[in-house]
Amino acid sequence: MAYGVMGDHSPSDTFSDPSGARGEWAARVLGYASLGGALEFYNFIIFVFFAREIGQLFFPVGIPPWLRDLQVYGLFAAGYLARPLGGLVMAHFGDRRGRKGVFILSLLLMAAPTLAIGLLPTYAQIGASAPLALLALRLVQGVAVGGEVPGGWIFVAEHVPAWRRGFACGVMSAALALGILVASLITTLIGSAFDRAEVLDGVWRVPFLLGGVFGLLAVLLRRRLVETPVFLDLSGSLATENGLPLGKALTLGKRASAESMVLTWLLASFILTVILILPGALQERFAAEPASALLGNSLAILCLIAGSMCAGMVADRHGTDVALLGGAACLGACQLWLFASLAPGEHLFFLPYALTGFFVGVTGAVPSAMVERFPAAFRYSGISLAYNVAYAICAVATPLIVTALFDIGRMAVSAYLALVCLAVVWLSARRWRRKGRSTPKPAVS
Incomplete structure (x- = not known):
């Protein structure tokens, strides 16, 4: 079986169901x-x-x-x-x-x-x-x-x-x-x-x-x-497949893997920083009451749940590139507002924390973007390689980076997160323009 370029899929890659059966x-x-x-x-x-x-x-x-x-x-x-x-x-x-x-x-x-x-x-x-x-x-x-x-x-x-x-x-x-x-x-x-x-x-x-x-x-x-x-x-053709799925992901899916790792960087950085690290930082660095920090975090997670589903719907209606581009841009702006509102003794972070949580939900469009980048025959291996390797690196590096940047100042953390958002905006805009210039050739069996 021959595969098209990154982002193209075989005929068995997806099915439509207009009848709703x-x-x-x-x-x-x-x-x-x-x-x-x-x-x-x-x-x-x-x-x-x-x-x-x-x-x-x-x-x-x-x-x-x-x-x-x-x-x-x-x-x-x-x-x-x-x-x-x-x-x-x-x-x-x-x-x-x-x-x-x-x-x-x-x-x-x-x-x-x-x-x-x-x-x-x-x-x-x-x-x-x-x-x-x-x-x-x-x-x-x-x-x-x-x-x-x-x-x-x-x-x-x-x-x-x-x-x-x-x-x-x-x-x-x-x-x-x-x-x-x-x-x-x-x-x-x-x-x-x-x-x-x-x-x-x-x-x-x-x-x-x-x-x-x-x-x-x-x-x-x-x-x-x-x-x-x-x-x-797909299973009928697997008996004639040559090579390991991981090998195909590393060769035929190089661009897809690289782009998926950038998207995982966005997902991991914001989940770790905004959802898992920030509640403790609010108490230790900004003298917030534990109850206030928990309330802000819970609101952010609730908004994240809603935002994830909204991002998925935008991806269905307008495409994953549009969903990621717009969502990452809004997320970058909201997190700047959130970190600017943090100050010892102040409790003005609830609204920006909730709104930032909602736009962290842009990560809800990340999995569908990954799925569409890899052909079905090595999709699991490709996504697993990109997502798990990138997430493992981020899980180790992000707490160290964020802690060091907090020692410089809260806006240093915000600048790092803004850089992550800019990388996804650039990637999504570039892919959107590329898709607009040429229609991918369908893969053939």
């Missing part, structure tokens, strides 16, 4: 997939909300606090570093054996370790085996999320009609944000209902046990799904 089934697929995605991201991120408790319980009592914090966040980062390898292995089987099996496996590999963390003995009970076991479970979770996120985008994109692909991917992105919000709210509820001694005494296990149990139930729901129509149309 598959609409009800596509809605069920989207519902099951989104529920599993929310649980998966909840299970992956809940660790960081209980980092202090885990540090006290899983490391020796006498070590300096800074060393304990470093070790705990090292465990959290290990999950991100495991993403590329796990994602590429799972993507290979997703391209060769089918999307459904990998989609179920990724959720199982997240739910089971989360449940195990909730049952894990502490350092006081089993000594150094406790942090080693915790590290192993976090690595498995990293493998799982490396396959889940690109796999979820591809699974829903290949199930829904082509003219609904952007909205479907936007809903999946919104579900991931919902998982973060649920983790934050459960942590707040536990913090308000129990004192610290009670949390350390065993209450900290509850969110892990809940995530694990509900994750396993979601696995049973996913088993009711069927393989994507795109893969079923």
Whole structure:
């Protein structure tokens, strides 16, 4: 099979459904997939909300606090570093054996370790085996999320009609944000209902046990799904395929991979900075009350959920390049307003924080942009390579960059984020002009 240039697809790449005959089934697929995605991201991120408790319980009592914090966040980062390898292995089987099996496996590999963390003995009970076991479970979770996120985008994109692909991917992105919000709210509820001694005494296990149990139930729901129509149309030609899907992604998909990494830079930088880092910075650097910081963050996540779906709808109506260009430009302006409003003792950040959160939702158009860049035969490998490698780099580099820039000044952080937005605006405008000058030739079988 021969493939066209980047952005072109084979005839089996997507299906249309003007009659709506598959609409009800596509809605069920989207519902099951989104529920599993929310649980998966909840299970992956809940660790960081209980980092202090885990540090006290899983490391020796006498070590300096800074060393304990470093070790705990090292465990959290290990999950991100495991993403590329796990994602590429799972993507290979997703391209060769089918999307459904990998989609179920990724959720199982997240739910089971989360449940195990909730049952894990502490350092006081089993000594150094406790942090080693915790590290192993976090690595498995990293493998799982490396396959889940690109796999979820591809699974829903290949199930829904082509003219609904952007909205479907936007809903999946919104579900991931919902998982973060649920983790934050459960942590707040536990913090308000129990004192610290009670949390350390065993209450900290509850969110892990809940995530694990509900994750396993979601696995049973996913088993009711069927393989994507795109893969079923493609599977007949796979027996004659030569070469690994990853190899094709590195050769035929070089431009697509590079552009997808830039889009992941936008996604990772803003999720990490605005959603995960900024609430702590509001309290530590700008003397905001914890309740105010949490309220601002919760509003931003709620707006992010809405923004992700809106970005997907704009992508369906006007194209992903227009959605990304306009959304990134608005995001750059809003985050400048947000950081300019931050000052010690001031509480003027709620509106700009919420509006910035809404435009962080432009990342809801990123998955559909990635899907349309890669042909179906190596789509899973291509997206997994670009997304997981770029996200792993950003996950390690962004906290260091943002912390250093905060020491210079809040507008230095804003300038960095503005640079990210400008890169996506430039990329989207360039691709939009290129598509306007020439109509891509259809790929042939």
